[in-house]
Amino acid sequence: MNARNCLEVLRKIKDVAFATVDEAGKPQVRIIDVMLVEGECLYFCTSRGKDFYQQLERDGNVAVTALTPEFQMVRLNGRARRLENQKEWIDRIFEENPSMNDVYPGESRYVLEPFAIDCGEVEFFDLGVTPISRESFPVGGGEVSEKGFVISDACIGCGKCLRGCPQQCIEEGTPFRIMQEHCLHCGRCFEECPVQAILRR
Amino acid sequence: MNARNCLEVLRKIKDVAFATVDEAGKPQVRIIDVMLVEGECLYFCTSRGKDFYQQLERDGNVAVTALTPEFQMVRLNGRARRLENQKEWIDRIFEENPSMNDVYPGESRYVLEPFAIDCGEVEFFDLGVTPISRESFPVGGGEVSEKGFVISDACIGCGKCLRGCPQQCIEEGTPFRIMQEHCLHCGRCFEECPVQAILRR
Numbered sequence: 001m002n003a004r005n006c007l008e009v010l011r012k013i014k015d016v017a018f019a020t021v022d023e024a025g026k027p028q029v030r031i032i033d034v035m036l037v038e039g040e041c042l043y044f045c046t047s048r049g050k051d052f053y054q055q056l057e058r059d060g061n062v063a064v065t066a067l068t069p070e071f072q073m074v075r076l077n078g079r080a081r082r083l084e085n086q087k088e089w090i091d092r093i094f095e096e097n098p099s100m101n102d103v104y105p106g107e108s109r110y111v112l113e114p115f116a117i118d119c120g121e122v123e124f125f126d127l128g129v130t131p132i133s134r135e136s137f138p139v140g141g142g143e144v145s146e147k148g149f150v151i152s153d154a155c156i157g158c159g160k161c162l163r164g165c166p167q168q169c170i171e172e173g174t175p176f177r178i179m180q181e182h183c184l185h186c187g188r189c190f191e192e193c194p195v196q197a198i199l200r201r
Numbered sequence: 202m203n204a205r206n207c208l209e210v211l212r213k214i215k216d217v218a219f220a221t222v223d224e225a226g227k228p229q230v231r232i233i234d235v236m237l238v239e240g241e242c243l244y245f246c247t248s249r250g251k252d253f254y255q256q257l258e259r260d261g262n263v264a265v266t267a268l269t270p271e272f273q274m275v276r277l278n279g280r281a282r283r284l285e286n287q288k289e290w291i292d293r294i295f296e297e298n299p300s301m302n303d304v305y306p307g308e309s310r311y312v313l314e315p316f317a318i319d320c321g322e323v324e325f326f327d328l329g330v331t332p333i334s335r336e337s338f339p340v341g342g343g344e345v346s347e348k349g350f351v352i353s354d355a356c357i358g359c360g361k362c363l364r365g366c367p368q369q370c371i372e373e374g375t376p377f378r379i380m381q382e383h384c385l386h387c388g389r390c391f392e393e394c395p396v397q398a399i400l401r402r
């Protein structure tokens with residue numbers, strides 16, 4: 001996988017969840033079509049009357065997710081920017097997504113504004129394999145944020161974390177080591193280590 | 202439809218998007234299983250190590266959405282509260298959702314905490330019919346927030362809004378009237394009314 005593949009999975013699923021934060025600081029989410037993906041850029045649109053549009057214009061932070069039929073979750077976090085050349089983009093989007101004409105016939109399409117997400121990070125989280133598998137990629141100039149847990153040199157090698165890990169993704173060593181690509185971030189090892197050798201990242 | 206039916210649609214889809222706000226005020230979203238629905242209450246769980254858990258404990262505001270195969274979008278906005286009797290609830294959830302044992306075998310299930318959403322509002326938005334159709338319901342003691350646009354007495358009856366409405370959901374009268382149950386909230390009428398008779402709610 002890479003960032004581009006992840007965005008292409010979102011385009012293939014097409015109807016994906018877009019989350020924003022409203023003016024009261026509360027989460028908002030709705031299903032929106034992914035209209036195009038080119039390289040490391042995902043395109044969508046929304047109409048100027050919607051709360052979603054206002055939230056994007058005020059803030060621009062957006063989190064996108066969807067699940068494939070094979071239980072692979074893609075999560076994209078980034079910034080959405082409104083595109084210049086509105087009419088050209090909307091015409092192009094309608095050409096590639098003709099069913100949009102059913103909802104916005106004729107000239108009414110121009111109440112829509114095109115947006116692109118081309119900077120952020122994307123995660124591919126495969127729940128359809130054992131152990132689970134996850135991988136993150138920067139999108140555009142974005143950065144990948146490290147999450148989950150890590151075992152420090154304070155580890156005394158007792159093995160309690162390994163025995164209790166639901167995904168069996170800790171390996172012996174000095175110190176013991178979490179295989180991050182298979183970790184659920186559940187926190188069980190963190191809670192159970194007798195010497196607090198496991199740190200939250 | 203009613204609130205209960207909407208929650209049952211989410212339970213049937215099962216893998217739905219849950220959005221929260223993180224400590225930096227940014228949106229976060231992931232796919233989570235709806236574990237149970239009883240009356241006007243939706244149950245889910247997450248593990249104590251996850252960012253999602255931290256966000257729920259700090260704030261509790263959550264927005265949930267999913268799309269049916271018939272293009273009906275359900276959106277639930279409410280507050281999630283963590284349940285007492287953690288072990289009982291987790292055992293019950295695992296009984297009703299046995300595939301959870303694949304991810305959290307044995308005792309590791311108790312790193313999960315049960316949550317309920319039983320206060321908020323839910324919207325049913327049907328994109329599979331023409332014109333589109335929407336309806337909102339309070340959940341528990343929640344309140345429905347009015348959105349979209351409304352035509353005021355300043356309307357001069359010119360008919361421009363009606364001619365331009367992509368869903369043809371404005372009817373003549375004094376003043377003209379938006380059929381809210383069929384409105385996209387696109388804002389085209391609002392932008393085009395020559396006398397600014399249309400107000401944002």
Ligand code: SF4
Binds near residue numbers: 155156160192196
């Ligand atoms: S439980 Fe703690 S001390 Fe024991 S092996 Fe794991 S990290 Fe090391």
Ligand code: SF4
Binds near residue numbers: 165178188
């Ligand atoms: S966070 Fe959970 S899945 Fe990850 S290593 Fe620790 S116990 Fe295993």
Ligand code: SF4
Binds near residue numbers: 355
């Ligand atoms: S465009 Fe404005 S003035 Fe004309 S009918 Fe519609 S609401 Fe009334």
Ligand code: SF4
Binds near residue numbers: 049366367369371
């Ligand atoms: S907001 Fe859009 S769909 Fe709703 S009445 Fe106005 S033009 Fe029609």
